[in-house]
Amino acid sequence: MKHFSKGLIAGAAAIVLSFSATGVNAATPDDQLVIGTSLAQVLSLDPQQATEAKAVEIMSNLYDRLVKTENRKIAPQLAESWEIDDKGITFHLREATFASGNPVTADDVVYSLGRLLKLDQASAANFKRIGYKADNVDRLVRAVDPRTVRIDLSGETTAELLLYRLAMCVASVVDSVEVKKHVQDNDYGNAWLRTNSAGSGPFTLKRWTPNEMVIIEANDAYAGGAPHMRRVIVRHVPESQVARLMLERNDIDVASALSAADLKTFEGQQGFEVQRVPTGGFYVLSMNAGNEYLANPKVREAIAYSIDYKGIEQTIMGPYGRVRNVPVPEDYEYAIPNPDWHFDATKAKALLAEAGYPNGFSLTLKTIAQTPRIDLATAIQGSLGQVGIKVDIQQGNGSDIIADHRARNFDLLIPQTGAYMPNVLGSMEQFSSNPDNSKEANNAGNFVWRSAWDIPELTALTAKASLEPDAKKRGEIYVEMQEKFVEQKPAVLPLFERFEPIVVNARVKDYVGHPNQLTRLEGVTKASD
Amino acid sequence: MKELTASELARRVLHLVVSLFILLTVTFVIGRVLPADPVGAIVGELADPAAYEAMRARLGLDLPIYRQFVIYLQGLFRGDFGQAILTGNSVASDMLQAFPATFELATLAIIISAVVGVPLGLAAALFRDSFVDKFARVVALVGHSIPVFWFGIVGLVIFYAALDWVGGPGRIDVFYEGMVEPVTGMLLVDSLLAGETEIFWNALSHIILPAAILAYMAMAYITRMTRSFTLEQLSQDYVIAARAKGAGPARTVTHHVLPNIAVQLITVLAISYGNLLEGAVVTEIVFSWPGIGQYMTNALMIGDMNAVLAATIIVGFVFMLLNFIADIAYAILDPRTREAAR
Numbered sequence: 091m092k093h094f095s096k097g098l099i100a101g102a103a104a105i106v107l108s109f110s111a112t113g114v115n116a117a118t119p120d121d122q123l124v125i126g127t128s129l130a131q132v133l134s135l136d137p138q139q140a141t142e143a144k145a146v147e148i149m150s151n152l153y154d155r156l157v158k159t160e161n162r163k164i165a166p167q168l169a170e171s172w173e174i175d176d177k178g179i180t181f182h183l184r185e186a187t188f189a190s191g192n193p194v195t196a197d198d199v200v201y202s203l204g205r206l207l208k209l210d211q212a213s214a215a216n217f218k219r220i221g222y223k224a225d226n227v228d229r230l231v232r233a234v235d236p237r238t239v240r241i242d243l244s245g246e247t248t249a250e251l252l253l254y255r256l257a258m259c260v261a262s263v264v265d266s267v268e269v270k271k272h273v274q275d276n277d278y279g280n281a282w283l284r285t286n287s288a289g290s291g292p293f294t295l296k297r298w299t300p301n302e303m304v305i306i307e308a309n310d311a312y313a314g315g316a317p318h319m320r321r322v323i324v325r326h327v328p329e330s331q332v333a334r335l336m337l338e339r340n341d342i343d344v345a346s347a348l349s350a351a352d353l354k355t356f357e358g359q360q361g362f363e364v365q366r367v368p369t370g371g372f373y374v375l376s377m378n379a380g381n382e383y384l385a386n387p388k389v390r391e392a393i394a395y396s397i398d399y400k401g402i403e404q405t406i407m408g409p410y411g412r413v414r415n416v417p418v419p420e421d422y423e424y425a426i427p428n429p430d431w432h433f434d435a436t437k438a439k440a441l442l443a444e445a446g447y448p449n450g451f452s453l454t455l456k457t458i459a460q461t462p463r464i465d466l467a468t469a470i471q472g473s474l475g476q477v478g479i480k481v482d483i484q485q486g487n488g489s490d491i492i493a494d495h496r497a498r499n500f501d502l503l504i505p506q507t508g509a510y511m512p513n514v515l516g517s518m519e520q521f522s523s524n525p526d527n528s529k530e531a532n533n534a535g536n537f538v539w540r541s542a543w544d545i546p547e548l549t550a551l552t553a554k555a556s557l558e559p560d561a562k563k564r565g566e567i568y569v570e571m572q573e574k575f576v577e578q579k580p581a582v583l584p585l586f587e588r589f590e591p592i593v594v595n596a597r598v599k600d601y602v603g604h605p606n607q608l609t610r611l612e613g614v615t616k617a618s619d
Numbered sequence: 620m621k622e623l624t625a626s627e628l629a630r631r632v633l634h635l636v637v638s639l640f641i642l643l644t645v646t647f648v649i650g651r652v653l654p655a656d657p658v659g660a661i662v663g664e665l666a667d668p669a670a671y672e673a674m675r676a677r678l679g680l681d682l683p684i685y686r687q688f689v690i691y692l693q694g695l696f697r698g699d700f701g702q703a704i705l706t707g708n709s710v711a712s713d714m715l716q717a718f719p720a721t722f723e724l725a726t727l728a729i730i731i732s733a734v735v736g737v738p739l740g741l742a743a744a745l746f747r748d749s750f751v752d753k754f755a756r757v758v759a760l761v762g763h764s765i766p767v768f769w770f771g772i773v774g775l776v777i778f779y780a781a782l783d784w785v786g787g788p789g790r791i792d793v794f795y796e797g798m799v800e801p802v803t804g805m806l807l808v809d810s811l812l813a814g815e816t817e818i819f820w821n822a823l824s825h826i827i828l829p830a831a832i833l834a835y836m837a838m839a840y841i842t843r844m845t846r847s848f849t850l851e852q853l854s855q856d857y858v859i860a861a862r863a864k865g866a867g868p869a870r871t872v873t874h875h876v877l878p879n880i881a882v883q884l885i886t887v888l889a890i891s892y893g894n895l896l897e898g899a900v901v902t903e904i905v906f907s908w909p910g911i912g913q914y915m916t917n918a919l920m921i922g923d924m925n926a927v928l929a930a931t932i933i934v935g936f937v938f939m940l941l942n943f944i945a946d947i948a949y950a951i952l953d954p955r956t957r958e959a960a961r
Contacts, residue, residue, distance in 0.1 A: 124793055130917050133660060133705060141663045210670050212663025284707040297797060299716060300706040301917055302789075302909035305796065323793050327907050331772055332788050335780045341787045487920045493656040535667040 118343055120616050121320040123598065126327040126342035129304065131488070135295060136283040137262035138206040141213050143508075143590075143607045144346075146259045148304055148324060150608040153262035153289035156181055156199065156239070157253055158608065162512035164253045168194060168263055168290070169239075174249045178242035180234070186313035188265040189287070189294045196233030201266035203231050203241075205278045213260040215535055216510055219519075220255070220556065221246030248559050254511030259608060264288050292317040292612035301326050317612040330461075337362070337593060343616070344601060346592045349461050350408045356593045363594045366409055367603030370419055370509025370517045372584040373411055373466060379581040380542035381501050383453070387579040388445035394583060395441065396477045397470060398433035403586065406465045411586030416572050417507075417521040418514050419587050424568040425514070429576045438477040450478025453501040456494055459485040463504050466585070470502075496534035498542055506588055507537070512605060514568040515555060521582050522571055523552040543581035548574050631946065635939050642935045643928065647691065650924040651684050657704050660921040678704075691928070700932075701925035705918050710929040713914065718933060719804025720790060721903075721910035724830055725895035727807075731834035732841055733888055739838075740845025741876070744853060745868050755842055762839025770832050771905035778828055786825035788907035795821055829906040833899055837891040844887045848880040881952050889945040893938045 118124045127144055134140040137149045156169040170184040186194040207214050207227045221244030222230060230242045241256075243249065255261060265288035272282035287295035292314065293306035304324040310316045325342060327333040330349040336342045337356070348356075356362045377384040377393065384390060399413040418425045442450060453474075457467040464485060471481040481502070486494075494500050509517035524538035524545055525531075533539040551571050558564040594601050600613045658675045659666075666674075675681050679690060694701055700710035743755035778785045786792060790806055795818050799809045807826065810818040852858060853876065861875050900912035911930055918926035 119794055122794065130920070133921075134707065210673070211661075212666035212670065214670075215666065218667075281707065299909060300708075300713070301717075301913050302907075303793075303796070323796065325789065325793070325907065326909070327788060328904050329772075329907075332775060332905060332907065335775055336787055339780055339783075339787060341793075489656040489660050489921050492659050496659070532668045534671070 118340060118616075120618055121318065123319045123322045123344070123601075123611060123614055123616070124342045125322065125324045125344045125346070126333045126336055127324060127346045128328045129301065129324065129326040130328060132300070132304070134284040135287065135298060135304075136280055137259055137264065137289075138202065138209050138278075139211055139213055139280060139284065141260065144324075146607040147609055148295075148306065149262060149287075150259050150291070150604075151293045151306060151322070151611050152287040152291045152295055153259075153264065154186070154194075154291050155257055155259070155261050155263065157257045159254065159257045159512060159606070164250075164257060167257075168199075176243075178230075178240060179249050179252065181239045181241070183237045183239065184313065186290050187311050188268065188290045189309045189311060190265055190268050191311065192265055192267045193236075194263065194265075194290050195236045196239045197236070198263050198266045199239045200231050200233050201269075202263045203227060203261065205264070205269075206260055209278055209280060212535065216255050216258065216260070220244060220251060247556060251511070251515065251556060254513070254516065257608075258510055258606070262289065265290070292610065293322060296321070312612070314612060318615045319611060322611055337595065340595065340597075343595045343598050344592060346590060348591065348593060350406070350410065353409050353591050353593065361596045363596055364409065365592050365594060365603050366589040367592060368419065368605050369588045369590055370422075370512055370605055371507040371588045372414065372417055372517075373407075373463065373504065373506050373586045373588055374417075375470065375583045375585055376495070376500070376503045376505055376541050377581045377583065378498060378501055378503075378541055379544070380498055381453070383445075383447065383451050384501065384581065386445045388441050389447070390579040390581060390583070392438040392441035392445065392477065393474065393479070394431040394579065395434045395438040396474050396479065397431075397585065398473050399585065400432070402466065402469045406462050406469060407586050408462075409589060409591035410462045411588055413585075414587040415584055416576060417518045417582075417584045418568075418572060419509075419517060422512065422514060422517065424565045424572075426569060426572045426576075433473060435476050442478060447478075450480065452480040452482065454482045454484055455502040455504070456484045456486065456491055456500045457504040458488055458491050463506070467504055470504075495540050498529075498540055505537075508588070508606070510606065514571070515552070518568075518571060518575075519552055519556075521580065521584070522548040522575060524549055538582060541581040545578065548578070631943060635936075635943065638939055639932065639935060642931060643692075644688070646928055646931045647688055647924070648684075650919075650922070650927055651687070657922040657924070660923075661704060691925075700929040703918065703926040704923040705914075705921065705926055710925050713926065714911075714929055714933060715804060717909060717911045717914040717930075720908060721896060721912065723805040723807060724826060724833065724899075724902075724908065724910060725892065727826060727830040728833035728837060728895050729888065729892045731830060732838040732891065735834070736838035736841035737845050737884065740842040741849055741872055743842065743846045744849035745872065747850070752846075755846065759839040759843045762835050766901075767832065767836060767899065768901050768905060770835070771829070771902055774828050774832055775905070785828045786821060788825075788905070790825055790908065791818070791822050792825075829902050829908060833895055833902055837895060840891060841887055845880070845884065848883050849876055852876045852879050878952075882949050885945050885948050885952070889941045893941045896937050896941075897934050 129144060131142045132145045135145055135149055137153050140146065140149065154168045156167060157164050158167045168183055168186060169181040172179050172181045183194060183196065188194060204227050207217060207222060207224045210224055230244060232240050234240050241252065243252065268288040269279035269283060272279045274281060285298055290313065292309055292312045294309045296305040296307045298304045303326060306322045308317050308320050327336060330347065330352045333342065333345045333348055334352040334355065337345050353364060356364050377390055379385050403411065403413050414420060415428055415431050416426055442448065455467055455471060457463050467483050471483055474481050495503055495505060507520060520537040522545065524536055524543065526533060527539060527542060527544040531539065538545065548571065551567060551574065555564055555567040555571065558567060590603065592603055597617045599615045599617065603609055658671055658678065658680065662670050662674050679687060691701065703710045703713050706713055739755050743752040746752055779787050799806065799813050799815055799818055802809050802812055806822040807819060810822055858871060858875055861871055897912065900916050902908065903910045903913040915927060915930040
């Protein structure tokens, strides 16, 4: 094989020989990590384009950002230090090189952020929301000298909110020299970068065969020192039961995307560790406030009282979720206690009668046919039925359900969310901001707009919080936002805080799932058998 | 059966082309009216409408459907299948990856099923209502009625997880990955070409279980058909005559029955092979096999029509080609046409 170094072949051959010699159960080699997951949704590995969870997990090991989040705080990554003033932030870059050998410079940072906004896909949404656009990014983001970057505040954000966004995968710094070589038709190198890597992270992309595997290899030039794992192989194992067998046989080291039943077999089992990785996001019941019944807050409150949250948590959600009806995880700073919504058929019926529907009505419920949402839908159908709301479930694959959601073409729908930063705004903003509810606005990227829920007051509060520089005052607004949200009987009703359960072989040390799928693998080691 | 002349051959080739065109048109129309949303899959859930429309235009999906079809056909004539949304690669290069994986699996499966299924069917017919016949019937019934998904999982639990006789899901152990230069794309062949016997054995240990399971499914059909073809022949006068002249069961089969059922058997084998080459979606998913079935399913899920169309063309083409080859085989094997040719 041309691209392979002889050393690697010799190494692999040695591993093979040692196995055939001892005849032990084939286990993954000590210097390779094998992750089993579903790669069906991975469509691109361009950090300024892809936002899908599995793609993000891979890309966060190929690229560095200026800063990262660690234990919910901002920590340095490519920027070793920074100063914040009223007008913006000045970053000082540490000495680092890309895998190509090119040095990481301020120009690369400027190019990458410009690239994000000029490619202008869903990945740019979080930056656009705080006022960074294709037409002002060149003015707001500048290279002061090769190792200093200046980012001015847009006027629609605070420095803190900007920093959290710069810690996202979409703000990864790409090798501008390398990417520019591959630009065609003004695409900022997108066609090339989708399937190649040009970063300064601990790994480089070796191979990506769709529906089969992604192989990343150690980047020996990585500024933090070469990672312990020589290769990380992410294998496409779409069947949960099969992934479970492979874990038990030591053919994979880490499995995500396991079903609840398969996860259960690993709980307490020696040799494996089950991690519940918090996402800061939620499983949500979206109600279309454009529907004649659901427009009525009394009806929405009745629905909030018609769901057996505790029961569903125990029987269905298990490792996937925890009851929470406020779109802020309970352990975040300034989170308010949960409202007293619980299954109460009498109360729900009374509310429906008050709203003028003593005999109930019929609704459709759309959901992606996927664990655990499909089971969640069935449970909701059952309990709403008990209060007189007849629910007809329609399931579909990802793209058609999302298209219906975007087009307001649903009564009830079960989407899921994630937090892009670990604070109230990061998890709640998408539930509390809808600047223009008119159909003509066609703001399909906005979560609340899709439910046609008009909330001018909450929207204003959210904007105010985004601009409040004083932490204490901002905290007060955070509390007010959550209280208002509950008061208004949300059309986007959070049901459960969402966790991503993963199972890790105990041989693997220091694999810690990151809440935003930004799990870095440079520190991962493996004990010998 | 018609004799194979040049004009007959030309007629058949024309037939092939027209069938392919109809297949293409139908697939294209179905693909376009499906509610799948390739644009959403690319730009992401949170994209604003402007970005969404821009991508739609870039993919050419804003054009009227007949224009899209014409553009697609024009590309086809240049040998350009377009780009797959799913992978960003040209569809042609994706097919070169996915098809050999399926081809390798299907070919091994059809060989196993023919080698086991035909003799079993013959024996069942010769020793009608004996133990062999009953056994063959049970085997066929089980093969027909048990879902392949269940078979796959149970096979893995027994032969991979518990007994450790075979390799797990995937085409090869991960540490062999990328060590053989792809020539044919079929790992069994490529590893032998490269002289890497160790990799060959490893690949064989991975392919044998899914191939055996697919073979079993196909065998159920092949055994049943062989049995009924043979029974039909056994009641014919010429067989009774042969028997009366003292031919034993073995000689009856090899010299009299087999030549007469060969033509029908070839049809059955060709149909089975064609079905296997379509890509056994469920088997491919259970065994994480990166073949054409899985590729097509994932492409269909996001409405990636370039990929679906190309896969359909290839599968359709292979199917028609098999038919074509079976037809030629008739002409050669059928004693009547053979006589006529002389």
